[in-house]
Amino acid sequence: MIHLTADTHILIAIEPADFRQGIDGLAATCRYKLSVNPRSGTVFVFINRNKTMVRALSYDGTGFWLMTKRLSKGKFQNWPSSNKSIEQIIAKKLRKLLCDNDPLWEKTDPLY
DSSP states (O other): OOOOOTTOOEEEESSOOOTTSOHHHHHHIIIIISOOOTTSSOEEEEEOTTSSEEEEEEEOSSSEEEEEEEOSSSOOOOOOOOSSSEEEEOHHHHHHHHHTTOTTHHHHOTTO
């Protein structure tokens, strides 16, 4: 289980990733393109080219987790843009980034 807290180290890849690759391909992207150790405990977040799907990769000490969120309709509108290849964010900002596309989210989740 992955617990996102205020202390969770989260890095977002700015450029879209090829989602045909699985855990090993995304771990290689972390290591060789982003120059970060994929086994560091950091949560790495990637978006696909169409901005309809997000994947998060994390290593918990015993193995990798690969999580996917695919939108039923629409696109992730507020994906960060930068001249850097990765950007560090906090868990609260990631939650907002992933859930803002759902207009009912604020009404249905009392913890938001």
